[in-house]
Amino acid sequence: MAEMGSKGVTAGKIASNVQKKLTRAQEKVLQKLGKADETKDEQFEQCVQNFNKQLTEGTRLQKDLRTYLASVKAMHEASKKLNECLQEVYEPDWPGRDEANKIAENNDLLWLDYHQKLVDQALLTMDTYLGQFPDIKSRIAKRGRKLVDYDSARHHYESLQTAKKKDEAKIAKPVSLLEKAAPQWCQGKLQAHLVAQTNLLRNQAEEELIKAQKVFEEMNVDLQEELPSLWNSRVGFYVNTFQSIAGLEENFHKEMSKLNESLNDVLVSLEKQHGSNTFTVKAQPSDNAPAKGNKSPSPPPEGSPAATPEIRVNHEPEPPSSATAGASLPKSPSQPAEASEVAGGTQPAAGAQEPGETAASEAASSSLPAVVVETFSATVNGTVEGGSGAGRLDLPPGFMFKVQAQHDYVATDTDELQLKAGDVVLVIPFQNPEEQDEGWLMGVKESDWNQHKELEKCRGVFPENFTERVQ
Incomplete structure (x- = not known):
């Protein structure tokens, strides 16, 4: 019997829920069709919009924090x-090995502590x-x-x-067949039953x-009080959250800085005891390989675009010689000082030995490889002056090198x-x-110049590290 009663209660509850859903669906349809009015609360709807916005912001913050x-x-x-690699390469007989290992342990503990405190x-x-x-x-x-x-x-x-008003009208004037057929004494009872x-x-x-x-108003009152309070609480929550993150990160970097300083002291001590074995990074030519996915070429050498440094075979700087000490550095063609030097007769006299010849003769008598010193041309009033390009009318004005x-x-x-491998460019x-960007040169392809001789149409900029100087 108990089981039958339980089944009856369950079936009755299901039927009641189905009836509620049908009634709600019917009511919503009537409201959408405009045949029934809908209770509106604009203040509550604004609270719901704020709630949804707050939930979206909080969910995003949680995702980004994770x-x-x-x-x-x-x-x-x-x-x-990285620290494990340092411990492996740090040989046992080197000083500071124990300190380096201890620093690595503290580094690991500091990261663990930082992560746990963030959690x-x-x-x-x-x-929460x-x-x-x-x-x-x-x-x-x-x-x-x-x-x-x-x-x-x-x-x-x-x-x-x-409908009550309509029924009252019917009761005052019976019109149904049942009422007409009923005896007079029975019509009063029928009317009373209908009422x-x-x-x-x-x-x-x-x-x-x-x-x-009653049910609706109880829920409505609670939410009307709770939603604005929740909305206002977001300010304090955001402040506390980001203050905690900022404070933890600040302390972490302070402690990490101390560990890095200690590690640097250990390595400095190692360097002092093995100073004769110090690895020296020498100056190397710029890398000619193009950087994948990066348009910016490697930085050009110091000085003006025309003053390209000499590439020495032994990669070592040469002591200044008496022949080159007095020679002035080549200047950019745009500098007015060079024009005054040309006008003042600062060009080498006939029969005088050029700086390039002096360097070549000295290199021949030395055991070191020969060092080529080039002087570059400058344009004064549209005329090619000085250097290997002087007087060569087949080269563009201001030609410096190839x-x-x-x-x-x-x-x-x-x-x-637009360059293809093997193209020769006249720089x-x-x-x-002021328009020159670091690592970029101005030039014209030799093939275009020989064909058109129109500098304005043919010249353009190109990355220096895609090319190699040939002249």
Whole structure:
């Protein structure tokens, strides 16, 4: 019997829920069609919009915080492997080995402590903050359903009130066949029965309305108080969260800085005891290989674009000789001082030995490889002066030197040269030196110059590290 009773209760509950869903669906359809009015609360709707915005912001913050923690963990692993590598290469007989190992251990502990404090003081707080949103969201949805029930009960009661007036008119003037066929003494009872039935339905509808209104208003009042309070709490939460992250990161970097300083002291001590074995980084020519995915070439040498440094075979600086000490450095063609020097007769006299010849003769008598010193041309009033390019009318004005493309270069702008490996480019100065970017040269392809002799149409900029100087 108990089992049968339980099944009956369950079936009755299911039927009641189905009836509620049907009633709500019918009410929403009537409201959309404009045949039934809908209770509106603009203040509450604004609170719901704020709630949804706050939930979206909090969810994003939680996601980004988890990403940040994953990055901290990845940096910890990378730092740990780097320190392990140092411990492996640090030989036992080297001084400071124990100190280096201790620093590596403290480094690992510092990363662990930083990650754990971020979890405790930021992530867990974030999870607690967001933990209240699902319940409130569920209550907002439930309040919406209860509002539909309230509107449905209200409309049902109003319809019965309207029908009551019609029934009263029918009772005053019977028109049904049953009433006409009934005896006179029975018509009064029928009228009384109709009145009682109408009053019963109206009373039931009124009770349902009062009940639905009470449930709705209780939920509505609670949410009206809770939602604004939750919305205002976001300011303090954001402040505390980001203050915690900033403080933890600041302390972490302070402690990490101390460990790095200690490690530097250990390495300085090692360097002093093995000073004769110090590895010296010598100056090397610029890398001619193009940087993959990076348009910016390697930085050019110091000085003006025309003053390309000499490339020495032994990569060692040559002591200044008496022949070259007095020679002035070549200047950019745009500098006015050079024009005055040319006008003042500073060019070498006939029969005088050129700086290049002096360097060549000295190199021949020395055991060191020969050092080639080149002087570059300068343009004064459109005339090629000085250097190997003097008097050569087949070269563009201001010609400085030649380079050959070692790699293909695809131009990405209208002022750039399109290069193929093997192309020879005649390098010329920029009209406005301030327009030259670091690592870029101005020139014209030799093939274009020989064919057109039109500098304005053929010249363009190109990355220096895609080429190699040939003259």
